[in-house]
Amino acid sequence: IGEAPAQSAFSSRLPFLAETDQLKSVYRASRLLSDQRFENSAEHSWHIMLFAWVLCEYATPGFSIDRVLKMLLLHDIVEIDAGDHPIHGQVDHAAQEAEEQAAANRLFGMLPTDQRVSFLALWQEFEAADSQDARFAKAIDRIQTPIGNLETGGGSWVDYDVTFAQIEERVGNPIQRGAPDLWAWLRPQLVAYFTAEIRV
Amino acid sequence: IGEAPAQSAFSSRLPFLAETDQLKSVYRASRLLSDQRFENSAEHSWHIMLFAWVLCEYATPGFSIDRVLKMLLLHDIVEIDAGDHPIHGQVDHAAQEAEEQAAANRLFGMLPTDQRVSFLALWQEFEAADSQDARFAKAIDRIQTPIGNLETGGGSWVDYDVTFAQIEERVGNPIQRGAPDLWAWLRPQLVAYFTAEIRV
Numbered sequence: 001i002g003e004a005p006a007q008s009a010f011s012s013r014l015p016f017l018a019e020t021d022q023l024k025s026v027y028r029a030s031r032l033l034s035d036q037r038f039e040n041s042a043e044h045s046w047h048i049m050l051f052a053w054v055l056c057e058y059a060t061p062g063f064s065i066d067r068v069l070k071m072l073l074l075h076d077i078v079e080i081d082a083g084d085h086p087i088h089g090q091v092d093h094a095a096q097e098a099e100e101q102a103a104a105n106r107l108f109g110m111l112p113t114d115q116r117v118s119f120l121a122l123w124q125e126f127e128a129a130d131s132q133d134a135r136f137a138k139a140i141d142r143i144q145t146p147i148g149n150l151e152t153g154g155g156s157w158v159d160y161d162v163t164f165a166q167i168e169e170r171v172g173n174p175i176q177r178g179a180p181d182l183w184a185w186l187r188p189q190l191v192a193y194f195t196a197e198i199r200v
Numbered sequence: 201i202g203e204a205p206a207q208s209a210f211s212s213r214l215p216f217l218a219e220t221d222q223l224k225s226v227y228r229a230s231r232l233l234s235d236q237r238f239e240n241s242a243e244h245s246w247h248i249m250l251f252a253w254v255l256c257e258y259a260t261p262g263f264s265i266d267r268v269l270k271m272l273l274l275h276d277i278v279e280i281d282a283g284d285h286p287i288h289g290q291v292d293h294a295a296q297e298a299e300e301q302a303a304a305n306r307l308f309g310m311l312p313t314d315q316r317v318s319f320l321a322l323w324q325e326f327e328a329a330d331s332q333d334a335r336f337a338k339a340i341d342r343i344q345t346p347i348g349n350l351e352t353g354g355g356s357w358v359d360y361d362v363t364f365a366q367i368e369e370r371v372g373n374p375i376q377r378g379a380p381d382l383w384a385w386l387r388p389q390l391v392a393y394f395t396a397e398i399r400v
């Protein structure tokens with residue numbers, strides 16, 4: 001009986017944990033390196049947390065890897081309602097933002113107040129990309145796909161007929177803002193790939 | 201030219217990040233809540249990090265959620281070489297441990313020294329389960345499947361013909377050690393399920 005409040009607090013967290021199982025069924029435009037199938041947003045989230053940690057010396061000094069990992073753990077949960085929007089697809093940005101905000105309100109709203117507030121705040125910080133931690137998290141979120149596409153001969157760039165100018169704007173800018181050394185390393189390789197593909 | 205050392209350090213981390221993509225193709229004995237397919241170990245790792253964070257008030261005081269998240273981020277990477285061993289399957293534990301240690305040496309060995317040492321140490325702490333953080337991480341690793349099985353009418357318990365005594369030993373003990381309040385909440389529900397199934 002003494003444990004009743006803790007246990008009911010536990011039960012109140014379960015629906016959120018069950019609902020988030022659905023992120024495993026949200027598929028992205030990019031494929032596994034083995035090329036077997038499209039990647040889902042849950043396994044993508046796991047992988048870019050590993051990218052962030054392994055590459056954390058390329059973050060600007062004073063950042064917190066622990067906050068970045070938590071941001072990346074949460075960052076795609078809104079896709080359960082709002083879907084994945086490939087960065088090279090045609091998108092109505094205002095509509096997408098409204099959809100994702102509604103998704104965040106519904107999904108994080110399943111949690112008790114204290115966690116709802118802190119999860120929403122961290123997701124919003126990531127989306128706004130105006131803190132150092134959020135900018136590094138965004139850079140890492142953008143870098144996995146180009147590295148994979150370079151390793152697999154084009155990947156989603158071929159599917160979406162992407163140009164180097166589009167990459168520089170939609171991928172290069174966020175990486176440059178959050179992890180400039182990584183962009184300095186990646187850019188020449190992208191130039192080489194797109195030059196060879198005569199897409200520059 | 202001033203950036204060359206940082207950039208070569210970056211290149212030296214890429215093979216590990218590419219190799220770990222394979223965790224998305226290691227399938228577990230448990231299924232998604234939608235029952236569509238088996239769960240893979242990468243998306244499982246993502247989900248239990250979320251479980252750990254959402255349920256962190258059930259950890260014993262003084263633990264570090266940041267260390268637990270990092271442990272869970274790494275904990276299944278060895279399965280790329282050693283495979284997933286369902287806890288209700290027949291297993292030669294000594295052989296499995298040797299296989300996982302060799303896998304950890306090979307996979308974390310792809311990283312530069314500083315990260316190899318710290319990742320190996322954290323993985324070994326998790327495996328040994330003799331720190332507070334590791335015990336909580338182990339408890340969380342064990343709790344996702346029974347919660348899912350309760351929600352889906354048995355799941356992998358049916359496939360493996362599991363008894364309550366087996367659950368109590370292989371699932372209950374680690375949850376009790378790392379998060380006793382969670383076991384106090386879960387146990388009566390398991391008793392009710394297995395009583396109804398006449399498997400007690």
Ligand SMILES: [Ca+2]
Nearest residue numbers: 275276284285
């Ligand atoms: Ca496992």
